[in-house]
Amino acid sequence: MVVSAVESLGRIFVDPAAYAEPELWHQSAQRIREEAPVLPVAIEGFPAFLAITRHEDVMEVERNPEVFTNTPMPVLAPASKASEMADAPVKTLIQMDGDEHKMNRSIVNDWFKPRSLQQLKDRLDLLARGAVDRMVAMGGRCDFANDVAVHYPLQVILAILGLPEDDYPRMLQLTQELFGAEDPDIARLQEDEAMTGVLIDFITYFKSLTADRRSHPGPDLASVIATANLPEMDTLGHYVIIATAGHDTTSSVIAGGLLALLEHPTELALLRDDPALIHNAADELIRYVSPVKHFMRTCQTPFTLKGIDIHPGQHVLLSFASANRDEDAFPRPFQLDVRRENAASHLAFGFGRHFCLGAHLARMEIRSIFRELLGRIEHIELDGETSWIRANFVQGPKRMPVRYSLR
Numbered sequence: 001m002v003v004s005a006v007e008s009l010g011r012i013f014v015d016p017a018a019y020a021e022p023e024l025w026h027q028s029a030q031r032i033r034e035e036a037p038v039l040p041v042a043i044e045g046f047p048a049f050l051a052i053t054r055h056e057d058v059m060e061v062e063r064n065p066e067v068f069t070n071t072p073m074p075v076l077a078p079a080s081k082a083s084e085m086a087d088a089p090v091k092t093l094i095q096m097d098g099d100e101h102k103m104n105r106s107i108v109n110d111w112f113k114p115r116s117l118q119q120l121k122d123r124l125d126l127l128a129r130g131a132v133d134r135m136v137a138m139g140g141r142c143d144f145a146n147d148v149a150v151h152y153p154l155q156v157i158l159a160i161l162g163l164p165e166d167d168y169p170r171m172l173q174l175t176q177e178l179f180g181a182e183d184p185d186i187a188r189l190q191e192d193e194a195m196t197g198v199l200i201d202f203i204t205y206f207k208s209l210t211a212d213r214r215s216h217p218g219p220d221l222a223s224v225i226a227t228a229n230l231p232e233m234d235t236l237g238h239y240v241i242i243a244t245a246g247h248d249t250t251s252s253v254i255a256g257g258l259l260a261l262l263e264h265p266t267e268l269a270l271l272r273d274d275p276a277l278i279h280n281a282a283d284e285l286i287r288y289v290s291p292v293k294h295f296m297r298t299c300q301t302p303f304t305l306k307g308i309d310i311h312p313g314q315h316v317l318l319s320f321a322s323a324n325r326d327e328d329a330f331p332r333p334f335q336l337d338v339r340r341e342n343a344a345s346h347l348a349f350g351f352g353r354h355f356c357l358g359a360h361l362a363r364m365e366i367r368s369i370f371r372e373l374l375g376r377i378e379h380i381e382l383d384g385e386t387s388w389i390r391a392n393f394v395q396g397p398k399r400m401p402v403r404y405s406l407r
Contacts, residue, residue: 006032010041013051013317014076016390019293020398026334029053029322038308041317047079049296049315050308053322055329055347057305061297061318062351068297068316069097070354075393076296076317090199090233092241093357094295105357107228108238111160111221114360120160124364127155128372135373136406141383145400149255150247153365157246160361161239162220163209171243174201199240206239207232245394246358249291250365252389252396257285257366258373259397262382264336271338272374281338282366287346288336290321291396295350323347373406380404 009028012018018025032039032053039051052058061068073082074094088095093105110116131152135142142148154172158165177198213226225238261268271277295318303310310316324346325333337343349356356362384401 006035007039007041010039010051011043013041013294013319014043014046014392016392016395019321019392019395020388020390022388025321026325029319029325030327033322033326038306045078045080046076047073047082047315049076049317050310051317051319051322052305053319053326055323055326055345058318058320058323058347059351060305061316062347062354064303065097065353067299067301067303069300070094070101070295070297071097073296073298073315076294090203090236090240092237094241094245094354095237101353104230104234104238107230108221108224108242108357111224112357112361117361117364120156120361121364121368123159124156124368125372127152127159128368131369132372132376132406135404140405141401141403143399144258144402145251145255145386145397149251149258149397149400152254152369153250154247156250156361156365157243160220160246161222161242162213162218163222167205170205171247174198174205174243202240202243203236206236209239210235242358245356246361248394248396250362252291252394253286253289253362253366254369255397255400256289256291257370258402259382259386259400260285260288260336262380262402267336267338268374271370272377275371275375277338278367278370278374280340280343282363282370283343283346284336284338284340285366285370286348286362287324287330287340287343289396290324290346290348292348292350292394293321293392294319295354318347320347320350376407378405378407 009032012025012028018028032051037052037054037057039053040048041051042048052061073085075085077085085095093101096104131148135148138147150172154168158168158171163171209222210226210232213220213223217223217227221242222239225235228235228238230238261271267281271281297316297318299310299312299314299316301312323329327333329345330340330342349359349362381403382401383403385399386397386401387399389395389398
């Protein structure tokens with residue numbers, strides 16, 4: 001009966017609504033880690049997979065990228081859509097393996113190295129100051145998720161790509177629709193093929209941008225991509241992954257991170273009293289929120305994990321959200337601890353060959369916005385109920401009303 005009960009919990013990895021109730025989700029994931037950490041999941045309408053829930057086991061899969069590949073299904077999708085992923089006309093880095101992945105990553109890799117990004121620090125601080133100034137202008141109440149958290153990281157991405165401020169609303173809508181496609185408040189409900197429509201809009205926008213940058217290259221990242229002599233669809237793939245993955249993931253940490261601090265007032269007080277702690281706290285907030293809930297891998301050669309044989313063609317789901325609350329990796333994992341010594345050991349950015357390209361930039365953004373915000377807070381508290389995006393890939397707070405006084 002126990003095994004049967006645990007197996008029934010596998011739905012939490014599939015159902016977008018389950019992630020919108022994070023406390024219940026983590027209670028279920030904790031049981032899975034304890035009783036069946038490599039859990040077979042078979043849900044009608046989805047490909048069968050093994051859910052990998054412990055930190056060390058996710059690491060083991062990530063250490064073997066030749067055995068466990070991104071293709072043909074890098075993220076969980078209904079069985080009816082799985083074949084479309086492999087044949088998608090626009091491919092991003094998360095849909096690539098081996099030499100193809102290495103070559104495409106090398107085109108933009110230098111841009112995201114710490115030394116290159118350091119030149120952006122003043123710009124990040126300026127944008128963070130502007131975000132908090134807008135909070136002041138709102139008169140002491142706002143929806144932090146929608147009024148602050150979604151805007152700041154998108155402004156950063158626009159600045160890196162060199163996109164005009166006038167395009168801000170369009171990019172915000174497209175990124176939210178792409179990652180919030182399962183949420184009825186965000187998705188394009190009137191379209192039968194909502195995701196296709198969003199991708200077409202992306203393609204249209206970035207094809208125009210590519211043509212412009214090839215004719216008039218500049219010092220921005222969009223020019224680097226446009227002039228890299230890639231096939232058109234690979235060029236578009238770079239734009240899509242940078243504009244989307246660099247936005248919703250960070251905004252989810254900013255909103256979810258503030259919520260976590262409000263729920264742990266002692267940690268909030270520590271950060272306010274000692275701003276230098278934000279350097280480590282950024283990783284702890286990322287661990288705690290884990291905005292990217294999973295990635296999928298497909299086994300290519302026989303492999304044994306924790307005594308379980310995994311066969312070629314079998315899918316595994318790497319549950320970053322579970323691994324980052326693993327008691328064996330993080331003592332008191334449900335407690336936010338801004339001084340946690342191994343906070344940077346989280347797997348929110350993945351590990352190994354597919355480690356997130358924008359990890360350092362995300363940390364810089366989070367440190368900048370929280371340094372500015374916490375340095376100016378006189379008082380802040382929740383001002384209503386927080387709700388969460390219904391999504392099983394990238395996810396965070398959808399609404400988060402707060403009341404505050406700021407300097």
